[in-house]
Amino acid sequence: MSRPDAHSQTAARHEAFLRDGVVCLRNVLTPAEIVSLREAVARQMSGLRTSPTGYDFESLARQVWARDMTVDTGAAERFDMRRMKELVRSDTDARPLQEEDTSDQEGLFFYDVAAWKHDQGVREVAFDSALPQIASELLNARYLNFWEDTTFVKAPHTRQKTAFHQDLAYFQIEGDQCVIVWIPLDPASLDNGVMQYVRGSHLSGQTFAPNVFVSQTPLASSPEIRCPDIESAPERYDIISFDVEPGDVIIHDVRTVHGAGGNRSDTWRRAMSFRYCGDRIRYLDRPGAIRQVGVAHDLQDGDRLFSADYPIVWPKPWPGFRLAECFEAQHLNAGKRG
Numbered sequence: 228m229s230r231p232d233a234h235s236q237t238a239a240r241h242e243a244f245l246r247d248g249v250v251c252l253r254n255v256l257t258p259a260e261i262v263s264l265r266e267a268v269a270r271q272m273s274g275l276r277t278s279p280t281g282y283d284f285e286s287l288a289r290q291v292w293a294r295d296m297t298v299d300t301g302a303a304e305r306f307d308m309r310r311m312k313e314l315v316r317s318d319t320d321a322r323p324l325q326e327e328d329t330s331d332q333e334g335l336f337f338y339d340v341a342a343w344k345h346d347q348g349v350r351e352v353a354f355d356s357a358l359p360q361i362a363s364e365l366l367n368a369r370y371l372n373f374w375e376d377t378t379f380v381k382a383p384h385t386r387q388k389t390a391f392h393q394d395l396a397y398f399q400i401e402g403d404q405c406v407i408v409w410i411p412l413d414p415a416s417l418d419n420g421v422m423q424y425v426r427g428s429h430l431s432g433q434t435f436a437p438n439v440f441v442s443q444t445p446l447a448s449s450p451e452i453r454c455p456d457i458e459s460a461p462e463r464y465d466i467i468s469f470d471v472e473p474g475d476v477i478i479h480d481v482r483t484v485h486g487a488g489g490n491r492s493d494t495w496r497r498a499m500s501f502r503y504c505g506d507r508i509r510y511l512d513r514p515g516a517i518r519q520v521g522v523a524h525d526l527q528d529g530d531r532l533f534s535a536d537y538p539i540v541w542p543k544p545w546p547g548f549r550l551a552e553c554f555e556a557q558h559l560n561a562g563k564r565g
């Protein structure tokens with residue numbers, strides 16, 4: 228039997244993406260790119276408790292559910308977690324989303340954002356790997372902006388699940404021409420908390436309110452409706468997942484509902500998530516969207532994402548052009564001038 232050519236492979240993944248709202252692609256990133264991302268994640272994790280944006284949702288969840296424990300997030304101040312605790316505890320439908328695990332090891336669910344702002348290795352993968360072209364093809368985009376990156380790490384024996392949610396209302400965007408690329412940095416399967424997706428949920432026509440990560444409680448300021456309680460009756464949903472190796476990526480539509488279990492295994496589950504927007508996306512300062520870190524733009528509702536905060540990563544001005552190098556050079560020059 229002849230091997231499918233590149234054209235029919237691209238068409239097949241596009242069809243799967245449109246139908247299911249998610250597609251898994253194998254061997255997209257190189258071993259060197261994976262090493263760069265792992266190093267970036269290690270640097271971020273070394274700043275847990277001293278960084279304004281790094282959180283451990285595992286310990287936070289414990290603090291939320293223990294009535295008398297105070298919330299302590301170190302130097303992290305991006306979210307008002309004390310207020311979040313009040314919100315969750317006053318939500319009569321909320322309950323802990325933690326796996327049973329008899330191990331005496333403590334887990335860790337590390338979360339941080341915007342490594343691309345300070346990490347050249349992350350910029351190289353986000354801007355100049357195979358990802359921008361793939362994302363632009365899936366979205367039929369004439370050009371593509373990089374929106375941001377987020378890091379999600381579950382250490383062995385992390386109990387905390389990732390509550391099912393839809394990404395759209397977390398972002399200050401209008402339109403659905405946006406994808407999220409989930410990049411495993413370790414082999415991942417259901418045992419250690421690989422992502423799970425509700426197949427076809429991107430076509431429901433509904434926009435769901437962002438939740439507060441440790442429970443399905445919607446953010447107070449969000450006007451959207453609450454995401455269905457998928458964890459309580461997973462059998463009612465067509466949930467799919469993919470076993471993945473470093474180098475593979477899973478790409479989902481911004482409207483696809485997704486979540487993850489805890490990490491019941493003895494192996495780490497490190498991952499980064501890159502978000503890309505196409506040319507039909509417009510800026511929208513949504514109430515309830517999560518405040519972005521370090522953005523300097525003054526975009527108004529309805530504007531294209533034309534801002535240094537959202538670099539245009541596709542198309543390339545000429546073959547072989549590496550945006551991350553120019554970015555770094557400009558940054559260094561600005562430093563010399565400053």
Ligand SMILES: O=C(O)CCC(=O)C(=O)O
Binds near residue numbers: 486
């Ligand atoms: O890795 C996780 O647990 C969450 C990832 C996620 O929700 C995302 O990439 O949008």
